[in-house]
Protein backbone atom coordinates (compact mmCIF):
# COMPACT_ATOMS: atom_id res chain seq x y z
CA UNK A 438 0.00 0.00 0.00
CA UNK A 439 1.38 3.49 -0.81
CA UNK A 440 1.84 5.72 2.26
CA UNK A 441 -0.80 8.17 3.39
CA UNK A 442 0.21 11.82 3.38
CA UNK A 443 -0.14 13.47 5.86
CA UNK A 444 -1.02 10.80 8.51
CA UNK A 445 -4.72 9.88 8.70
CA UNK A 446 -7.12 11.71 10.99
CA UNK A 447 -10.17 10.20 12.67
CA UNK A 448 -12.99 10.68 10.16
CA UNK A 449 -15.49 8.59 12.08
CA UNK A 450 -17.39 11.42 13.78
CA UNK A 451 -21.16 11.77 13.33
CA UNK A 452 -22.08 13.94 10.35
CA UNK A 453 -25.25 15.78 9.30
CA UNK A 454 -25.64 14.56 5.68
CA UNK A 455 -25.79 10.81 6.04
CA UNK A 456 -25.94 7.89 8.41
CA UNK A 457 -25.21 5.46 5.55
CA UNK A 458 -23.26 2.40 6.78
CA UNK A 459 -21.75 1.91 3.31
CA UNK A 460 -18.08 2.92 3.33
CA UNK A 461 -17.30 5.81 1.03
CA UNK A 462 -14.05 6.27 -0.85
CA UNK A 463 -12.94 8.96 -3.28
CA UNK A 464 -10.38 9.00 -6.08
CA UNK A 465 -9.32 12.49 -7.13
CA UNK A 466 -7.62 12.33 -10.51
CA UNK A 467 -4.92 14.94 -10.97
CA UNK A 468 -2.58 13.03 -13.24
CA UNK A 469 -2.89 15.28 -16.28
CA UNK A 470 -0.42 17.80 -17.62
CA UNK A 471 -2.80 20.68 -18.38
CA UNK A 472 -1.75 21.33 -21.98
CA UNK A 473 -4.78 23.49 -22.76
CA UNK A 474 -4.06 25.75 -19.79
CA UNK A 475 -0.59 26.43 -21.17
CA UNK A 476 0.82 27.29 -17.73
CA UNK A 477 4.33 26.61 -16.43
CA UNK A 478 3.02 23.69 -14.34
CA UNK A 479 -0.02 21.35 -14.40
CA UNK A 480 -3.18 23.33 -13.68
CA UNK A 481 -4.02 21.31 -10.55
CA UNK A 482 -1.13 23.13 -8.84
CA UNK A 483 -2.06 26.67 -9.93
CA UNK A 484 -3.25 28.95 -7.16
CA UNK A 485 -6.89 29.77 -6.61
CA UNK A 486 -7.46 32.24 -3.80
CA UNK A 487 -3.80 31.72 -2.85
CA UNK A 488 -4.03 27.92 -2.52
CA UNK A 489 -3.49 25.12 -5.06
CA UNK A 490 -6.56 24.07 -7.04
CA UNK A 491 -6.02 20.47 -5.92
CA UNK A 492 -5.97 21.46 -2.25
CA UNK A 493 -9.38 23.12 -2.64
CA UNK A 494 -10.72 19.93 -4.23
CA UNK A 495 -9.23 17.74 -1.50
CA UNK A 496 -10.78 19.89 1.21
CA UNK A 497 -14.24 19.52 -0.33
CA UNK A 498 -14.04 15.74 -0.27
CA UNK A 499 -12.54 15.71 3.22
CA UNK A 500 -15.50 17.66 4.65
CA UNK A 501 -16.65 15.70 7.73
CA UNK A 502 -20.26 15.94 6.50
CA UNK A 503 -19.42 13.58 3.62
CA UNK A 504 -17.76 10.96 5.83
CA UNK A 505 -15.35 9.79 3.15
CA UNK A 506 -13.20 7.06 4.73
CA UNK A 507 -10.27 7.24 2.35
CA UNK A 508 -9.08 9.77 -0.21
CA UNK A 509 -6.73 8.82 -3.03
CA UNK A 510 -5.04 11.50 -5.11
CA UNK A 511 -3.60 10.46 -8.48
CA UNK A 512 -0.65 12.51 -9.76
CA UNK A 513 1.73 12.48 -12.73
CA UNK A 514 4.78 10.37 -11.83
CA UNK A 515 7.12 13.35 -12.03
CA UNK A 516 4.94 15.60 -9.85
CA UNK A 517 4.59 13.55 -6.67
CA UNK A 518 7.52 15.16 -4.84
CA UNK A 519 6.49 18.59 -6.13
CA UNK A 520 2.96 18.15 -4.72
CA UNK A 521 4.18 16.91 -1.35
CA UNK A 522 6.53 19.87 -1.04
CA UNK A 523 3.84 22.29 -2.21
CA UNK A 524 1.16 20.90 0.10
CA UNK A 525 3.53 21.03 3.08
CA UNK A 526 3.45 24.82 2.78
CA UNK A 527 -0.30 25.03 3.53
CA UNK A 528 -2.27 24.43 6.72
CA UNK A 529 -4.86 21.71 7.20
CA UNK A 530 -4.04 19.46 4.26
CA UNK A 531 -6.53 16.57 4.52
CA UNK A 532 -4.96 13.10 4.85
CA UNK A 533 -4.75 11.37 1.49
CA UNK A 534 -2.94 8.57 -0.26
CA UNK A 535 -0.87 9.59 -3.30
CA UNK A 536 -0.56 7.28 -6.30
CA UNK A 537 1.08 7.66 -9.69
CA UNK A 538 -1.28 7.96 -12.67
CA UNK A 539 -0.99 6.95 -16.30
CA UNK A 540 -0.93 8.40 -19.77
CA UNK A 541 -4.72 8.85 -19.95
CA UNK A 542 -7.45 9.72 -17.47
CA UNK A 543 -8.65 6.11 -17.74
CA UNK A 544 -5.21 4.83 -16.69
CA UNK A 545 -5.10 7.29 -13.81
CA UNK A 546 -8.51 6.23 -12.50
CA UNK A 547 -7.45 2.58 -12.78
CA UNK A 548 -4.33 3.34 -10.71
CA UNK A 549 -6.44 5.16 -8.13
CA UNK A 550 -8.84 2.23 -7.80
CA UNK A 551 -5.90 -0.13 -7.24
CA UNK A 552 -4.88 1.90 -4.18
CA UNK A 553 -8.22 1.37 -2.41
CA UNK A 554 -8.67 -1.61 -0.04
CA UNK A 555 -8.50 -4.93 -1.87
CA UNK A 556 -11.37 -6.47 0.11
CA UNK A 557 -13.71 -3.57 0.90
CA UNK A 558 -17.05 -4.23 2.64
CA UNK A 559 -19.78 -5.21 0.20
CA UNK A 560 -21.62 -2.15 -1.11
CA UNK A 561 -18.66 0.19 -0.65
CA UNK A 562 -18.98 3.28 -2.83
CA UNK A 563 -16.33 5.23 -4.70
CA UNK A 564 -16.58 8.74 -6.13
CA UNK A 565 -14.22 9.58 -8.97
CA UNK A 566 -13.68 13.31 -9.25
CA UNK A 567 -11.45 15.55 -11.36
CA UNK A 568 -8.85 17.20 -9.16
CA UNK A 569 -9.42 20.29 -11.30
CA UNK A 570 -13.07 20.70 -10.32
CA UNK A 571 -12.44 22.50 -7.02
CA UNK A 572 -15.84 24.19 -6.75
CA UNK A 573 -18.08 21.16 -6.51
CA UNK A 574 -20.80 21.83 -3.94
CA UNK A 575 -20.88 19.32 -1.06
CA UNK A 576 -24.59 18.76 -1.71
CA UNK A 577 -23.78 17.49 -5.21
CA UNK A 578 -21.14 15.07 -3.88
CA UNK A 579 -23.55 13.84 -1.22
CA UNK A 580 -26.41 13.43 -3.72
CA UNK A 581 -24.14 11.32 -5.95
CA UNK A 582 -23.09 9.05 -3.07
CA UNK A 583 -26.70 8.62 -1.96
CA UNK A 584 -27.93 7.85 -5.46
CA UNK A 585 -25.07 5.36 -5.97
CA UNK A 586 -26.24 3.39 -2.94
CA UNK A 587 -29.43 2.67 -4.92
CA UNK A 588 -28.41 2.82 -8.58
CA UNK A 589 -24.79 1.54 -8.34
CA UNK A 590 -23.66 3.83 -11.18
CA UNK A 591 -24.23 7.57 -10.98
CA UNK A 592 -22.87 10.58 -12.82
CA UNK A 593 -23.42 14.25 -12.21
CA UNK A 594 -24.55 16.31 -15.21
CA UNK A 595 -26.08 19.64 -16.24
CA UNK A 596 -28.25 20.63 -19.23
CA UNK A 597 -26.49 22.68 -21.94
CA UNK A 598 -27.32 26.38 -21.82
CA UNK A 599 -26.40 27.04 -25.45
CA UNK A 600 -27.84 25.78 -28.71
CA UNK A 601 -26.00 22.73 -29.99
CA UNK A 602 -25.31 21.60 -33.57
CA UNK A 603 -23.91 18.35 -34.94
CA UNK A 604 -21.19 18.62 -37.56
CA UNK A 605 -21.62 16.47 -40.67
CA UNK A 606 -20.17 16.09 -44.16
CA UNK A 607 -22.80 18.49 -45.58
CA UNK A 608 -22.56 21.13 -42.87
CA UNK A 609 -24.20 21.12 -39.46
CA UNK A 610 -27.65 20.37 -38.08
CA UNK A 611 -29.36 21.34 -34.82
CA UNK A 612 -29.66 18.93 -31.91
CA UNK A 613 -32.46 18.98 -29.36
CA UNK A 614 -30.56 20.19 -26.31
CA UNK A 615 -33.35 19.03 -24.01
CA UNK A 616 -32.06 15.52 -24.72
CA UNK A 617 -28.43 16.35 -23.99
CA UNK A 618 -26.44 16.61 -20.78
CA UNK A 619 -22.95 17.93 -20.09
CA UNK A 620 -21.11 15.47 -17.91
CA UNK A 621 -19.38 16.56 -14.74
CA UNK A 622 -17.81 14.74 -11.85
CA UNK A 623 -18.12 13.22 -9.30
CA UNK A 624 -19.16 10.01 -10.96
CA UNK A 625 -19.93 7.61 -8.14
CA UNK A 626 -20.22 3.84 -8.21
CA UNK A 627 -20.42 0.63 -6.33
CA UNK A 628 -16.67 0.02 -5.95
CA UNK A 629 -16.82 -3.60 -7.09
CA UNK A 630 -18.76 -2.62 -10.23
CA UNK A 631 -16.32 0.15 -11.12
CA UNK A 632 -13.35 -2.16 -10.63
CA UNK A 633 -14.92 -4.73 -12.94
CA UNK A 634 -15.49 -2.05 -15.58
CA UNK A 635 -11.89 -0.86 -15.34
CA UNK A 636 -10.61 -4.43 -15.86
CA UNK A 637 -11.90 -4.27 -19.45
CA UNK A 638 -9.61 -2.86 -22.17
CA UNK A 639 -9.46 0.90 -22.64
CA UNK A 640 -11.46 2.26 -25.60
CA UNK A 641 -10.98 5.61 -27.37
CA UNK A 642 -14.65 6.39 -26.61
CA UNK A 643 -13.99 6.53 -22.85
CA UNK A 644 -14.19 10.19 -21.91
CA UNK A 645 -15.37 9.71 -18.35
CA UNK A 646 -16.18 6.92 -15.89
CA UNK A 647 -19.81 6.67 -16.97
CA UNK A 648 -18.68 5.70 -20.46
CA UNK A 649 -16.47 2.95 -18.96
CA UNK A 650 -19.38 1.49 -16.98
CA UNK A 651 -22.16 1.88 -19.58
CA UNK A 652 -21.86 -1.66 -20.94
CA UNK A 653 -22.11 -3.20 -17.46
CA UNK A 654 -24.80 -1.09 -15.82
CA UNK A 655 -27.13 1.79 -16.74
CA UNK A 656 -25.79 5.09 -15.45
CA UNK A 657 -28.20 7.18 -13.39
CA UNK A 658 -27.80 10.96 -13.80
CA UNK A 659 -27.92 13.34 -10.85
CA UNK A 660 -28.29 17.12 -11.15
CA UNK A 661 -24.90 18.81 -11.20
CA UNK A 662 -24.10 22.48 -10.74
CA UNK A 663 -22.89 25.07 -13.23
CA UNK A 664 -20.33 26.28 -10.70
CA UNK A 665 -18.70 22.84 -10.77
CA UNK A 666 -16.52 23.87 -13.67
CA UNK A 667 -13.51 21.93 -14.86
CA UNK A 668 -10.53 24.25 -14.89
CA UNK A 669 -9.27 23.69 -18.41
CA UNK A 670 -8.27 27.00 -20.04
CA UNK A 671 -7.09 30.31 -18.50
CA UNK A 672 -10.54 31.94 -18.35
CA UNK A 673 -11.80 29.07 -16.17
CA UNK A 674 -9.37 30.12 -13.47
CA UNK A 675 -10.72 33.68 -13.56
CA UNK A 676 -14.28 32.38 -13.31
CA UNK A 677 -13.33 30.12 -10.42
CA UNK A 678 -11.73 33.06 -8.58
CA UNK A 679 -15.03 34.93 -8.67
CA UNK A 680 -17.20 31.90 -7.89
CA UNK A 681 -15.19 30.66 -4.94
CA UNK A 682 -16.58 33.33 -2.65
CA UNK A 683 -20.18 32.05 -3.09
CA UNK A 684 -21.79 29.58 -0.68
CA UNK A 685 -21.02 26.01 -1.72
CA UNK A 686 -22.79 23.95 0.91
Ligand SMILES: Nc1ccn([C@@H]2O[C@H](COP(=O)(O)OP(=O)(O)OP(=O)(O)O)[C@@H](O)[C@H]2O)c(=O)n1
Nearest residue numbers: 466467468469470471472473540541542545568
Ligand atom coordinates in the same frame (compact mmCIF):
# COMPACT_ATOMS: atom_id res chain seq x y z
N1 LIG B 1 -3.41 11.11 -17.77
C1 LIG B 1 -4.32 11.82 -17.11
C2 LIG B 1 -5.07 12.82 -17.76
C3 LIG B 1 -6.00 13.56 -17.03
N2 LIG B 1 -6.15 13.31 -15.70
C4 LIG B 1 -7.05 14.12 -14.89
O1 LIG B 1 -8.36 14.10 -15.42
C5 LIG B 1 -9.01 15.34 -15.17
C6 LIG B 1 -9.65 15.90 -16.43
O2 LIG B 1 -8.68 16.00 -17.44
P1 LIG B 1 -8.27 17.32 -18.24
O3 LIG B 1 -9.04 18.49 -17.82
O4 LIG B 1 -8.26 16.97 -19.67
O5 LIG B 1 -6.78 17.54 -17.68
P2 LIG B 1 -5.40 17.52 -18.44
O6 LIG B 1 -5.23 16.23 -19.14
O7 LIG B 1 -4.41 17.89 -17.41
O8 LIG B 1 -5.56 18.75 -19.44
P3 LIG B 1 -5.19 18.85 -20.99
O9 LIG B 1 -6.10 17.86 -21.70
O10 LIG B 1 -5.48 20.26 -21.34
O11 LIG B 1 -3.74 18.49 -21.12
C7 LIG B 1 -7.95 16.30 -14.59
O12 LIG B 1 -8.15 16.41 -13.20
C8 LIG B 1 -6.67 15.61 -14.93
O13 LIG B 1 -5.59 15.89 -14.02
C9 LIG B 1 -5.42 12.29 -15.08
O14 LIG B 1 -5.58 12.08 -13.88
N3 LIG B 1 -4.51 11.58 -15.80
Ligand SMILES: C[C@](O)(CO)[C@H](O)COP(=O)(O)O
Nearest residue numbers: 542567620621622644645667
Ligand atom coordinates in the same frame (compact mmCIF):
# COMPACT_ATOMS: atom_id res chain seq x y z
C1 LIG C 1 -14.63 13.46 -16.82
C2 LIG C 1 -14.99 14.79 -17.39
O1 LIG C 1 -14.63 15.85 -16.54
C3 LIG C 1 -16.48 14.88 -17.60
O2 LIG C 1 -16.81 16.09 -18.19
C4 LIG C 1 -14.35 15.02 -18.74
O3 LIG C 1 -14.82 14.08 -19.64
C5 LIG C 1 -12.86 15.05 -18.71
O4 LIG C 1 -12.54 15.52 -19.98
P1 LIG C 1 -11.15 15.69 -20.64
O5 LIG C 1 -11.32 15.15 -22.00
O6 LIG C 1 -10.14 14.91 -19.82
O7 LIG C 1 -10.91 17.14 -20.66
